[in-house]
Amino acid sequence: MMLRASRSLLSLFVPVALALSACSAEDSQSGLPAEQADEAQPSDPEIEEIGEFVDANEGDVVEVEDGISVRVPPPGNLVAIEVIYDDGNTAVATLVNDAERGVFLVHPDEHLLGLPEGTLAACATKCNENAFSHLYGGDRAKWKSRLDWSYRHNNSPIGKNNAINAFKHAALAIPKQRNTCDLADQSSATQRYLGETTRAPNIIKSGSQISCGEPDGYNVIGWGAIAGGTLAVTCTFATSDGTNTYRIVEADQRYDNSNRSWFAGNTPPNSCNNRFSLRGVATHEFGHAYGLGHTPTQCNQVMAPSVSDCTSKNRKLGRGDVRGVRNLY
Ligand SMILES: [Zn+2]
Secondary structure (H helix, E strand, C coil): CEEECCCCCCCCCCCCCCCCCCCCCECCCCCCECCHHHHCCCCCHHHHCCCEECCCCCCCEEEEECCEEEECCCCCEEEEEEEEECCCEEEEEEEEEECCCEEEEECHHHHCCCCCCCCCCCCCCCCCCCCCCECCCCCEEECCCCEEEEECCCCCCCCHHHHHHHHHHHHHHCCCCCECCCCCCCCCCCEEEEEECCCCCCEEEECCEEEECCCCCCEEEEEECCCCCEEEEEEEEEECCCCCEEEEEEEEEEEECCCCCEECCCCCCCCCCCCEEHHHHHHHHHHHHCCECCCCCCCCCCCCCECCCCCCHHHCECHHHHHHHHHHC
16 A cells, blocks of 8 residues: 655644754863763653654555655654665655554654755854754664674675775764764764675665665665666664664665766766765765764765765764764764
8 A cells, every 4th residue: 555645634843953052062072062962862742743644554655755665664663764866965754653643754854954945054164063963853763782784796886895895984984983073983883794695675666666675684785776866775774662762673775776876985086977985875874774864954964965976075974973973872
């Protein structure tokens, strides 16, 4: 059963002031505000109650964006899908089956800034940005165990060693907090590369529709044709354990192999045109896999809501990215 999420069903949107407060009270050791660990943990029920209710049941497939669908998970679970298009723009949606409140859909990016449509915030420099957000927009979702991942090389447009090295780089960038701002690694997140697999990432293409499949407990990165104009997709599955922090149980990533969209090294090729850093885009996708949402501003952070071609700057985190990782881990 395919359902189309209606934006008019019910709107309970409350702007989520996720770590948008001005920088103050710098911690002289970390260079981060001392209160940063608390400021992005919404405790007010009103703030958690973001999104729109969807008249759907477990197992129904709900179209959350044009061409992007999510299967309603069992009660107490959520599924987040994030897509990067080949113009560098992104879309993210989280479908929550709350055991008490029912099914609702969150588009966290719509409320990051609370600015009038078409207005962009001024760009802070990469190491001067404080803002970050969570993938789910309201409650947090994070790994409470190690993220063990596998790689499927089938259909890759890139040589195996180059591809594996790029994904290894990306998988480590978040837990190691690899950044350009000389901020120390204070993260408790861990990961492990398990090697190659024949299992496909849990992301399904059916006609022009992309959807997150049923979670199978394996975190797989792989390649395949995605719907036209799409560069990469990440599906993140999480379950409630009774606290206000969901536990991420699976994350899958699928990268487009339908054209030569990528470069795998640390620097763009000569005469680069419309090609994206695999290391940078994969670092962004791993950010979602670890539970990060998009940075409210359009620029400079790895987790910004758009990525640029022919640059590899986004293979290293900025200050807002680091703050987001530290907030979760
Ligand atoms: Zn993203």
